[in-house]
Amino acid sequence: MITGKTKLLGVIGYPVEHSLSPLMHNAAIQGINNQQAQQNLIDYVYLPFPIKPEDLNTAIAGFSAIGVQGFNITIPHKQAIIPLLSEVSGIAEAVGAVNTVYKANKGWVGTNTDVTGFLAPLQTYNCDWNQKVAVILGNGGASRAVVAGCAQLGFAEIHVIGRSMEKLAGFQQSWLNSPLPVTLEVHKWDELSSLISQADLLVNTTPVGMYPKIQDSPLDENMFDKLSSGAIVYDLIYVPNPTKFLHQAQVRGAIAIDGLEMLVQQGAAALELWLQQSVPVDIMRDSLKKVNKKIQ
Numbered sequence: 001m002i003t004g005k006t007k008l009l010g011v012i013g014y015p016v017e018h019s020l021s022p023l024m025h026n027a028a029i030q031g032i033n034n035q036q037a038q039q040n041l042i043d044y045v046y047l048p049f050p051i052k053p054e055d056l057n058t059a060i061a062g063f064s065a066i067g068v069q070g071f072n073i074t075i076p077h078k079q080a081i082i083p084l085l086s087e088v089s090g091i092a093e094a095v096g097a098v099n100t101v102y103k104a105n106k107g108w109v110g111t112n113t114d115v116t117g118f119l120a121p122l123q124t125y126n127c128d129w130n131q132k133v134a135v136i137l138g139n140g141g142a143s144r145a146v147v148a149g150c151a152q153l154g155f156a157e158i159h160v161i162g163r164s165m166e167k168l169a170g171f172q173q174s175w176l177n178s179p180l181p182v183t184l185e186v187h188k189w190d191e192l193s194s195l196i197s198q199a200d201l202l203v204n205t206t207p208v209g210m211y212p213k214i215q216d217s218p219l220d221e222n223m224f225d226k227l228s229s230g231a232i233v234y235d236l237i238y239v240p241n242p243t244k245f246l247h248q249a250q251v252r253g254a255i256a257i258d259g260l261e262m263l264v265q266q267g268a269a270a271l272e273l274w275l276q277q278s279v280p281v282d283i284m285r286d287s288l289k290k291v292n293k294k295i296q
């Protein structure tokens with residue numbers, strides 16, 4: 001119920017209509033209140049804000065003026081928001097992008113919960129990561145969070161595969177002065193066939209295979225024959241679930257992780273920051289699973 005005291009949370013992006021965050025966060029807020037006594041109810045609502053790039057400064061000043069409590073950031077504002085913040089966390093600085101902003105005494109503070117989200121399903125495996133090799137497909141925004149996560153886990157080798165050597169070189173260069181020590185090698189796609197047998201973790205960070213192009217996969221069928229059977233194959237895509245890429249890996253005995261849990265866990269980490277309390281992760285996950293079923 002919206003009251004005279006309802007506090008505002010939200011997500012900014014352009015476009016933002018596709019975002020599942022309002023659904024997930026409002027389900028969590030309702031879930032918290034369903035388990036609370038009347039006097040402990042929380043009074044928040046989470047809304048989508050389509051903000052054009054040229055309106056970003058005005059919008060953030062407006063957010064301060066109207067007392068917004070915190071917000072998520074999606075494409076195209078994840079980097080552009082940085083100069084408008086009072087502080088950026090070390091992990092957001094390392095990733096080079098902010099996906100969550102919260103209020104502190106000094107002003108807006110930006111952080112990045114995508115790394116926490118990416119790591120959450122991997123941390124359920126008891127693994128000696130510093131003996132392992134990660135192969136990451138794609139060198140865009142999400143790939144940065146994946147590289148930071150793999151570096152945090154201490155992978156022995158991190159290999160990033162991309163289409164453009166120029167972009168790959170820039171990607172590699174960008175980690176040199178990072179607050180997070182990251183050593184990685186970059187490769188064009190034609191080198192993947194010689195790398196794949198070494199991969200203990202193979203992550204798709206490209207949009208290839210995402211709804212509605214569900215027949216696509218970033219890898220040819222025969223490439224999976226080279227994959228070791230104990231490998232973990234992780235696709236950041238969450239619709240469809242599983243993707244063709246994950247299905248191809250699963251039938252060869254690999255451990256498959258889809259992108260839904262990352263989405264849930266990055267959202268839960270943000271909501272915990274705003275509310276300063278634990279949040280119902282299972283309700284957030286269920287809300288997304290229900291809508292995913294409708295889309296597929």
Ligand code: NAP
Pocket residue numbers: 114117138139140141142143162163164167205206207208210236237238259260262263264266
């Ligand atoms: P992005 O910044 O646009 O990066 C996409 C990357 O994929 C780029 O390196 C691009 O290569 C590469 N790529 C695109 N099409 C390709 C193709 N046909 N073949 C090979 N490589 C291709 O996008 P992003 O923000 O990183 O998002 C990537 C995916 O991750 C999306 O599907 C998104 O939904 C998903 N994601 C999921 C979560 C989650 O919580 N589960 C979070 C973030 C993102 P070039 O640089 O050469 O163009």
